[in-house]
Amino acid sequence: MAGERTRVAVLGAGLIGIDLAEKVQRSRALDLALVVGRDSDSLGLRxxxxxxxxxxxxxIDALLALAPVDVVFDASNADAHAEHWSRLRETGAAVIDLTPTQLGTVIVPSVNGHQAVACQHINLVSCGGQAAIPVLHALAQHCSPQYIEVVCTGASASAGRATRLNLDQYIATTQTAIRAFTGAPEVKVMVNISPARPAPPFRVVMTVLAPDIRPEPIPAIVAAAAEAVRSYAPGFAVTSVAARDGRICVAVEVTACGSRIPRHAGNLDIINGAAVLLAEQHAAARTR
Incomplete structure (x- = not known):
């Protein structure tokens, strides 16, 4: 199998799907076999x-009519994903879910990415989850969070139709994943879609309440977590860190680096960067 690239398909031709397609085209390990949309006249397919x-x-019918692929990125919507997975399961393809469902094995590359190659069905939580969980998981190794609050703010122009339809699932799925990765008994996630002009970058503000916080190591812990994320999302940056009196506040911003989406669409860039990295890990496992 040496030299053979892993065949992948993108299911969904919105902003996420088009950025995914560009990232896959740049990969030396992946071969983009197909981009699938619903409507032949859609802007995304054009x-x-x-x-x-x-x-x-x-x-999904068009995708299943194709010769087998090794990895499918589902960039459609949460309501459709359960059917997509049920029909793709028997094909043997690895399915990487970029919709906010609670199906599959939850993977955040810088935290438990090593588990991905053993999974056929991968759940990437949400863009907010991918931005927040690396930092929150790192902090939870050094304190005992009792309450975590995460506020995600994205530009209106970077929130497509599927994102808006799936906001309830986005919040519920992100809260569940944060609980699982941190052990915090109480988690609250809020989402703001900002119409501001110029469009703001994707921003995630995290607040952690824990009685046993030691403030001194917190900046270094956050910096190390951010550095790990930048290996697949170069636009990930910590903009502020504060810790005192049992409270930690961390703000991060993500700017997009691709040419097909604007810089403010860091929400798309981080989850797509994670998805492509995991697909490349599957490709490496196949060659071994």
Whole structure:
């Protein structure tokens, strides 16, 4: 299998799907076999065609009509993902879910990415989860969080139709994942979609309440977590850290680095960077 690239397909031709397609085209390990949308006249499929991608309309049916692929990125919506997984399971393809469902094995690359190669069904939580969990997990190794609050703010222009339809699932899935990775008994996630102009970068503010916080090591802990995330999301930056009196506040911003989405769409960039990294790990495992 030496020299053979792993065949992948993107299911969904919105902003996430088009950025995914660009990232896959840059990968030396992955071969983009197909970008699938619902409507042949959609802007997303036209853009994918301009990128010289093979495209098809018809959703999951069009994908299943293709010769087998090794990895499927589901960039559609949470309501559709359960059916997609049930129909893809028997194909043997690894399915990487970028919708905010609570199905599959939850993976955050810098925290438990080593588990991904053993999983056929991978859950990437949400863009907010991918931004917050690396920092929160690192902090939870040094204190006992009793309450965690996460506020995600993204530009209106970077929140497509599926994101808006799935906001309830986004919040519930992100809260569940944060509890699992931190052990905090109480977690609250809030989402703001900002119409401001110029469009703001994707921003995540985390507040942790814990009685046993030692403030001195907190900046170094957060910096190390951020450095690990930057290996697949270079635009991830910590903008503020404060710790005192049993309270930690951390703010991060993510700017996008691809050419197909604007810089303020860091929410798309971080989850897509995670998805492509995990697909490349599957590719490496196949060659071994």
């Amino acid at each position: 853009r994918a065609g301009e990128m010289m991608c093979v495209t098809a309309a018809g959703g």
